[in-house]
Amino acid sequence: MLLHKIVEVREKINEWKKQGLTVGLVPTMGALHNGHLSLIKKSVEKCDRTVVSVFINPIQFCPGEDLDKYPRTLDADEKLCNDAGVDIIFAPSPKEMYGEGHILSNDFLTYVIPPFFYTNKLCGKSRVGHFDGVCTVVNKLFNIVQPDFAFFGEKDRQQLIILKKMVKDLNIPVEIIPCPIVREESGLALSSRNKYLSSKDREDALALSKILFNIKACYKKGMKDPQILAETVYSFLNENHSLEYLEFRDGDDLEEKKVADDNTIVFIALKIGDVRLIDNVSLK
Amino acid sequence: MLLHKIVEVREKINEWKKQGLTVGLVPTMGALHNGHLSLIKKSVEKCDRTVVSVFINPIQFCPGEDLDKYPRTLDADEKLCNDAGVDIIFAPSPKEMYGEGHILSNDFLTYVIPPFFYTNKLCGKSRVGHFDGVCTVVNKLFNIVQPDFAFFGEKDRQQLIILKKMVKDLNIPVEIIPCPIVREESGLALSSRNKYLSSKDREDALALSKILFNIKACYKKGMKDPQILAETVYSFLNENHSLEYLEFRDGDDLEEKKVADDNTIVFIALKIGDVRLIDNVSLK
Numbered sequence: 001m002l003l004h005k006i007v008e009v010r011e012k013i014n015e016w017k018k019q020g021l022t023v024g025l026v027p028t029m030g031a032l033h034n035g036h037l038s039l040i041k042k043s044v045e046k047c048d049r050t051v052v053s054v055f056i057n058p059i060q061f062c063p064g065e066d067l068d069k070y071p072r073t074l075d076a077d078e079k080l081c082n083d084a085g086v087d088i089i090f091a092p093s094p095k096e097m098y099g100e101g102h103i104l105s106n107d108f109l110t111y112v113i114p115p116f117f118y119t120n121k122l123c124g125k126s127r128v129g130h131f132d133g134v135c136t137v138v139n140k141l142f143n144i145v146q147p148d149f150a151f152f153g154e155k156d157r158q159q160l161i162i163l164k165k166m167v168k169d170l171n172i173p174v175e176i177i178p179c180p181i182v183r184e185e186s187g188l189a190l191s192s193r194n195k196y197l198s199s200k201d202r203e204d205a206l207a208l209s210k211i212l213f214n215i216k217a218c219y220k221k222g223m224k225d226p227q228i229l230a231e232t233v234y235s236f237l238n239e240n241h242s243l244e245y246l247e248f249r250d251g252d253d254l255e256e257k258k259v260a261d262d263n264t265i266v267f268i269a270l271k272i273g274d275v276r277l278i279d280n281v282s283l284k
Numbered sequence: 285m286l287l288h289k290i291v292e293v294r295e296k297i298n299e300w301k302k303q304g305l306t307v308g309l310v311p312t313m314g315a316l317h318n319g320h321l322s323l324i325k326k327s328v329e330k331c332d333r334t335v336v337s338v339f340i341n342p343i344q345f346c347p348g349e350d351l352d353k354y355p356r357t358l359d360a361d362e363k364l365c366n367d368a369g370v371d372i373i374f375a376p377s378p379k380e381m382y383g384e385g386h387i388l389s390n391d392f393l394t395y396v397i398p399p400f401f402y403t404n405k406l407c408g409k410s411r412v413g414h415f416d417g418v419c420t421v422v423n424k425l426f427n428i429v430q431p432d433f434a435f436f437g438e439k440d441r442q443q444l445i446i447l448k449k450m451v452k453d454l455n456i457p458v459e460i461i462p463c464p465i466v467r468e469e470s471g472l473a474l475s476s477r478n479k480y481l482s483s484k485d486r487e488d489a490l491a492l493s494k495i496l497f498n499i500k501a502c503y504k505k506g507m508k509d510p511q512i513l514a515e516t517v518y519s520f521l522n523e524n525h526s527l528e529y530l531e532f533r534d535g536d537d538l539e540e541k542k543v544a545d546d547n548t549i550v551f552i553a554l555k556i557g558d559v560r561l562i563d564n565v566s567l568k
């Protein structure tokens with residue numbers, strides 16, 4: 001069932017809660033692919049009812065980012081959700097979520113702000129305010145849908161860690177279920193932004209997973225020094241690549257790792273031409 | 285029933301929710317007086333179950349404020365609540381609410397930050413960060429107790445307006461019930477901080493309500509110019525008074541009023557010796 005209004009969703013949720021049914025939420029920005037589908041399947045399996053939200057959240061895009069050209073494919077998203085057994089597709093307008101005529105700044109809007117220690121690194125460094133927008137909209141979705149479980153992909157691992165921290169800090173009555181990255185056979189992690197890649201770019205984009213898998217292989221052979229492990233990166237890069245970061249960080253609190261261990265996540269952000277892609281791998 | 289642990293409260297709440305009972309929350313910092321009691325009575329009347337939280341929230345006190353000397357009277361508070369028919373008194377420790385060994389800054393803690401337009405004036409001007417701490421703790425309490433209704437006094441009117449804005453912006457499924465200020469026969473608004481007043485101070489503290497009632501009387505006689513109305517203040521002040529602000533603001537969004545009308549709130553903050561008191565009146 002496709003719903004656009006908060007009040008319609010609430011009505012359905014209240015009905016379900018009265019019946020004692022559990023609710024799963026899969027928050028998305030649409031342009032659904034098999035990565036999303038794996039989250040949706042997990043929710044449908046685990047919960048009595050599943051809500052997929054499709055909302056391109058303006059306040060998590062920074063100036064100059066791809067808000068306007070971000071892929072919008074609601075008809076296809078709806079079909080995919082229906083086929084997967086989703087009960088509600090919640091696709092609100094920006095006006096429905098943030099009201100009309102308001103400047104979406106923290107001058108006039110209540111924000112949920114994750115801790116600086118978690119956001120001043122990795123993607124948060126170049127995407128200033130991004131995670132404030134993410135936490136605010138996810139908090140709103142949690143309040144609207146009141147899910148028992150919420151499903152997030154490990155692809156956006158910094159986001160996942162920050163949202164887990166938000167849930168803990170604010171005592172939100174939801175359990176966050178992390179879901180593994182889904183990859184093409186080539187190793188490329190699925191992402192809605194892969195649509196921006198030319199076929200030449202697509203080839204170059206394989207560098208992300210190749211770099212991460214190579215580092216993991218070296219770690220498994222006994223190499224523990226992040227600096228030395230990081231040096232392997234350069235053999236995978238060409239002139240179409242621009243490396244934003246390659247970092248070794250703790251899987252719980254994102255602290256930098258001086259020595260790699262099983263709780264280390266290796267994070268990478270790489271530009272292929274104009275397209276910025278991210279990926280990560282756990283060394284465990 | 286006096287509970288100290290979040291998990292114990294959750295258990296009770298889930299039991300009630302399963303039975304379809306409505307829950308009212310009265311958040312307090314303890315040192316309960318007849319003002320609080322009026323909120324509690326309203327909740328007990330309106331809701332199937334009532335929770336009163338007693339928590340002196342460290343993150344809403346600014347450096348140099350009265351966190352350490354704030355009155356703590358849990359035994360008396362418990363008795364008052366029990367007599368009034370409260371079902372749960374929730375009195376967590378700071379550790380229970382914020383964890384151990386953490387610096388309670390936004391470096392390491394997720395905060396709920398109300399809009400600057402609402403916090404950069406009145407009490408927010410001198411108490412920087414105060415309303416960030418209030419919104420964060422109230423958000424936590426809402427997530428722990430999941431009340432259908434939450435009761436706040438109009439005494440802290442800026443707080444009430446900011447919390448209503450938070451509920452709206454974050455789509456929190458709770459209805460905020462404003463409760464009128466309770467006054468002594470003398471006109472003095474009840475406040476836990478009145479305990480700091482000497483008997484001479486107590487006399488001087490009457491200036492707050494006298495000033496507000498006089499302005500309201502003038503308004504009712506047809507005076508609409510805030511500047512002229514504000515000038516009446518000086519006939520009520522002596523050398524033991526230090527006026528922090530006297531302002532005419534909109535009852536919904538705190539915008540400054542150039543012309544007083546029925547949706548105007550007159551706000552005052554006054555120091556009596558070392559004790560800072562606030563009060564307000566609606567011109568309606």
